[in-house]
Amino acid sequence: MVFRTLCVVFLFLAKGCRSQLDVCGQATLNTRIVGGENAVRGSWPWQVSLQVSGSHFCGGSLINNGWVLSAAHCFSSIKYYQVTVKLGLYTLDGSNPNSVSRSLTAAYVHPSYNSKSSDNDLALLQLSSPVTFTTYITPVCLAASGSTFFTDLQSWVTGWGNIKTGVSLPSPGTLQEVQVPIIGNRKCNCLYGVGSITDNMVCAGLLQGGKDSCQGDSGGPLVVKQGSRWIQAGIVSFGKDCALANYPGVYTRVSQYQDWIDQVITSNQPGFLTYTSSGTNSDLQVSCSGLPSVTTTAPTTTVPPVLCGQANLNTVSGTSSPLASIGAWPWIASLQINGTHICGGTLIAEQYVMSSADCFSSSKKPSDWTVKLGRLNQNGSNPSEVSVTVTDITFSNSGNNNIAVLKLSTKPTLSSFIQPICVDLGNSNFGIGAQCWAAGWGSGGGVEQTLQQFNTTIVSCGNTSSSNSICINAIQLEQTHSGGPLMCQSGQSWVQVAVLTLTNNSLNSTTNSTTSSNSTTNSTSSSNSTTNSTSSSNSTTNSTSSSNSTTNSTSSSNSTTNSTSSSNSTTNSTLSSNNSTNSSNNSTNSSNNSTNSSNNSTNSSNNSTNSNSSSNSISRFTRSLSPRASGIQTFTKTSSFTSFLNTTVGSFPPSSLSSTTSAASSGCEALSFYSITSVLLLSLLVLIQTLCLE
Numbered sequence: 001m002v003f004r005t006l007c008v009v010f011l012f013l014a015k016g017c018r019s020q021l022d023v024c025g026q027a028t029l030n031t032r033i034v035g036g037e038n039a040v041r042g043s044w045p046w047q048v049s050l051q052v053s054g055s056h057f058c059g060g061s062l063i064n065n066g067w068v069l070s071a072a073h074c075f076s077s078i079k080y081y082q083v084t085v086k087l088g089l090y091t092l093d094g095s096n097p098n099s100v101s102r103s104l105t106a107a108y109v110h111p112s113y114n115s116k117s118s119d120n121d122l123a124l125l126q127l128s129s130p131v132t133f134t135t136y137i138t139p140v141c142l143a144a145s146g147s148t149f150f151t152d153l154q155s156w157v158t159g160w161g162n163i164k165t166g167v168s169l170p171s172p173g174t175l176q177e178v179q180v181p182i183i184g185n186r187k188c189n190c191l192y193g194v195g196s197i198t199d200n201m202v203c204a205g206l207l208q209g210g211k212d213s214c215q216g217d218s219g220g221p222l223v224v225k226q227g228s229r230w231i232q233a234g235i236v237s238f239g240k241d242c243a244l245a246n247y248p249g250v251y252t253r254v255s256q257y258q259d260w261i262d263q264v265i266t267s268n269q270p271g272f273l274t275y276t277s278s279g280t281n282s283d284l285q286v287s288c289s290g291l292p293s294v295t296t297t298a299p300t301t302t303v304p305p306v307l308c309g310q311a312n313l314n315t316v317s318g319t320s321s322p323l324a325s326i327g328a329w330p331w332i333a334s335l336q337i338n339g340t341h342i343c344g345g346t347l348i349a350e351q352y353v354m355s356s357a358d359c360f361s362s363s364k365k366p367s368d369w370t371v372k373l374g375r376l377n378q379n380g381s382n383p384s385e386v387s388v389t390v391t392d393i394t395f396s397n398s399g400n401n402n403i404a405v406l407k408l409s410t411k412p413t414l415s416s417f418i419q420p421i422c423v424d425l426g427n428s429n430f431g432i433g434a435q436c437w438a439a440g441w442g443s444g445g446g447v448e449q450t451l452q453q454f455n456t457t458i459v460s461c462g463n464t465s466s467s468n469s470i471c472i473n474a475i476q477l478e479q480t481h482s483g484g485p486l487m488c489q490s491g492q493s494w495v496q497v498a499v500l501t502l503t504n505n506s507l508n509s510t511t512n513s514t515t516s517s518n519s520t521t522n523s524t525s526s527s528n529s530t531t532n533s534t535s536s537s538n539s540t541t542n543s544t545s546s547s548n549s550t551t552n553s554t555s556s557s558n559s560t561t562n563s564t565s566s567s568n569s570t571t572n573s574t575l576s577s578n579n580s581t582n583s584s585n586n587s588t589n590s591s592n593n594s595t596n597s598s599n600n601s602t603n604s605s606n607n608s609t610n611s612n613s614s615s616n617s618i619s620r621f622t623r624s625l626s627p628r629a630s631g632i633q634t635f636t637k638t639s640s641f642t643s644f645l646n647t648t649v650g651s652f653p654p655s656s657l658s659s660t661t662s663a664a665s666s667g668c669e670a671l672s673f674y675s676i677t678s679v680l681l682l683s684l685l686v687l688i689q690t691l692c693l694e
Contacts, residue, residue, distance in 0.1 A: 020064050020271035023133060025141035025229035039177040041090045042098070044158045046140035046232075047175060049086040050125075050219065052078060056092055056173070059159045059220025060085070060125065061232055062139045063270040065132070068125040069142075069261075070219035071235050071252065072113040075123055080107035085127060088136040092160055092173030098136035102127040108264050109312045110257070111416045119198050121237045121252045123219075124264050140221060141231045141273045143255040149233055150277035153182040155204050155224045157249070159217030162242060180204040182233075183248045184283020186291060191246050194290040200256045202234045205248030222251045224275060231275050263384060263416065264313070266326075306350060306414060308653040309422035309493030322444060324451040326376045326384065329439045331421035331494075332451060334372040335359060335406075335483060341378050341449075344440040344484030345371065346496055347420045350411045352649045354423070354638075355483030356501045357395050357402035366390040371408060374417040378441050380448035384417035396644040401636040403499050404483075405648045421485060422495040422655045425646070426639040428488075430497060434458045436472065436488040438500055440481035452481075458488075461634055468640040470498050474631045477502055486635055493655040498635035 027043055048068055050058040057078070060070035068085060081104065088098040108124040131137055149155075158177045162168055169176065181204065188203035189196060197203065204222060222234030234251025241247065255275075262269055284294050313327030333345035333353050343359035353371055363369070367390070374384040392407040412418050430436065438454045445452050454475040461471035472486065479502060486498040638645070645652075 020139060020141075020269065022271075024063075024139045024271035025231055025273070026138060027230055037177065039090075039158060039175040042088075042136045044175065044177065044221075045088070045134075045136050045138035046230075047089075047158050047220065049089050049092070049160060050074060051084045051086060052082050054084075056160050058218045059161075059236065061221040061235075062087060062131070062137065063142060063232075063261075064139050064265070064268050065130040066127050066268065067265055067270070068127065069221075069232070069235065069254075070123050070125055071237055072109045072121045072123045073115065073118065073237070074219045075107050075109060076115060080104040080125070083107075083125075085125065087131055088134065090175055092169070094172035094174075098134065100131060100137065102129060102131065104128065106313070108416065110260065111310060111312050111414070111419065117196075117198070118238050118250070119200055120257075122235055122254075122257060124261065139270065140223060141229055141271045142258070142261070143224075143231050143233045143253075144272035144274040145255055145258045147231075147233070147255040147275040148277045148281075149182045149202055149224065149275065150279065150281040151182055151184040151187070151283045153224060153277055155180055155182055155222050155233060157204070157217065157220065157222050157236065159220040159236065161217030161220075161236075180206065180249070183207070184281065184286060186283045186286040188248060188250070189291060190286060190288035191248070192240075192250070194288070197250065200253050201237070202251050202253040203248045204234070204251060205239075207246055207248070209245035209247075222249075226273065226275055229273060231273050233275065260416070264327075266383070306420065306653040307493075307655060308348075308420045309490075309495060309655050310419050311494055313416050314494075322452055322454070323446065324376065324439060324453045327417045328453065329451065329485075329487075330374070330415075330417050330419040331496075332375070332439055332484065334375050334378070334441065336370045336372060337363060337368050339370075341441055341480060343480065343482045344500070345406065346485045347373060347412075347418065348405075348423050348496070348645075349420055349649050349652055350414070351408045353406040353408065354496075354499065354645075355404050355406065356499050357404045358501055359483045360393065360395075360404055364393060364395075366393050366406070369393070369406065371406065373412050374415070376451055378445065378449035380450070384415065386412045386418060388412055394648045396641050398640065398644070401499075401501050403638075403641055403644075405645070420653050421487060422490075422493050423645065423652060424495050424497045424638050425642045425652070428490060428495050428497065428639075430458055430470075430488045430490075430495075432458055432460055434488055436486055436497070438475055438477075438481070438484060438486050440478075440484035440500065442476075442478040442480050444476070456486075459632060461632070468637055469634050470637050471632050471634045474633045477633070490655070495655075496638055498637055501635065 027045055046062040048060040048062055049056045050060055050070065058070060058074035060068040063069050083104050085102045085104065086096075087100050087102065089096050090098070104125050105128050106126040108126070110120040110122050112120040113122070114120060133139070143149075156177055156179050158175060160169055160173055160175060183191075183203040183205060185197050185199070185201070185203065188201075202222070217236045220236045221232045222236065223230045224233050225231075232254050234253060237250050237252050239247060239249040258272055287293065311328060311330055313325065314329070331347040333347055333355075334341050335343045335345050335353075335355055342362070343355055345353045345355035348354045369390045371388045371390060372382075373386045373388065375382045389409040390406045391409050394405045394407075396402045396404075414420075424430075434457070436456055436458060438456065439451060441449055442452055456472045456475050459471050459473055461469050470486070477500060481500050482502055484500045485496040486500060487494050487496045489495070
């Protein structure tokens, strides 16, 4: 026996570099299957326990060496960083020599999860570090798209949940297993009420009751066997009480989510196997009042309403990284002309993007613009990206800092990577001290020009305070950040409170200006030096403040400046209270700056600025510092454009705060949807931690 175990361990270690299909679904120690009894140690090596402060609250399944699959409702009130994952666990209280622990770095709840109907009840959990596969820790295979599970197919459920309603698993809390037959969706709909069971669910249990999953099992796996492989068909989701007659357990149908899982887990993806039931499906003969006939059956999946501000892949609360992760800000848009990023924007409704009006100085023609959604890198790969053309651009007309609304040619398909943000139309109140974020593409994005994110705080605007203004601790803004969002979180929803603009908000009064494929200016300070400035096709404006350096100026006793323009002019302007400009003559100023667009310029201060242009560089505008205290930036609130936005966009998607509740259905908690008493009881159970939070 010892020799056999050693061989098994060796084989699993040898498979470490192979694909998940080579290792998934193999339970070497699973030699017997019985219902409603203690499992054999190591017989379900993918089973995990999710714990908070040492207490089990939900189950899950290992699907590769770094990811766990569980239920979305398990995270309705628990944050990922509170959770410890126990793998290779057998008893909750006893000795577990084969167990390892991991924390979580993220929890990705399905973007269409509906806590009221329990539709799309699944979540992907990323482990803090990979685990090594052993006889006791092995991933399960997942049911691939197109898998079928006919009525009476035998399946198995495992977990550490209650052994019956209100009765906890006795010490030492040994892993339980139960065998239950599949019940077809038509039959299950008749039992629960037509429309309650969607195509995203699968039911299993005995109609006479007595065998079922229960509280504490939520998030755990429902598996079927194909040859020597175990395939996860479902995730424990909800039911009515536990093992109640005519109310089988309801599970999330894993095969419906292969595309989403592969989108989130981009490397070392889980092993998917297609399970095909044999024979005929007797469920097709089931009928009851209100259930459409098979020949006229429309899909039972309920399309959830589009909600704003949902960023299920956002983990900013646990990071200080200046670079965003994929899906962190799913409403961010890149506004482009001829494939070049010009400004940022945000998806505010299914067919509308909001940006800054300043971004359209080069062109107001809709056909010139393309909007990129789901993008993370300007230079790198973007597998979740969607490109949409623009049919109309509408501008507000309320004075300074106007905004623009772009109407897209089509509605993009929403996903974890593309979602609309909520817009503050006067119904939000983020006071001084509130933590907010900005995001956009700038020069700090590295080689791939990855989306940047900036954390900041709302502060007082001081004497210049206006009901239409919002002020923050200054962040480093560039031209290419313009049009992006200043956003704050309200509950589980993100709300855009302002559109980023550089007007009066640059941190430096003098900034290098570089333009891709435009002019190149070289300025050198040296005796007898020569400076050549050439503009290839477009005009370039260099703006310099007198408090800093002088641009395109050579300080030398015998310096000469030559300027050549192939088709247009190069104009240099200097910001100063005492600047002078001469377009055709030489000018000398002993204490201030002097600029000459076509002749020589001498400056006694001897300051010189070197500005170089190269292809693919990111432009930065120069703006004077805001008249307010240093380190504070001000923006116009989106609420000041409420009338314009309502007229232009029409209707906005609601936030989750106003359209859904935070209470979630869990295993055997369907009654909580209909009974206030059950909700109160669940809250009490959570507080005293006598039963697991589902």
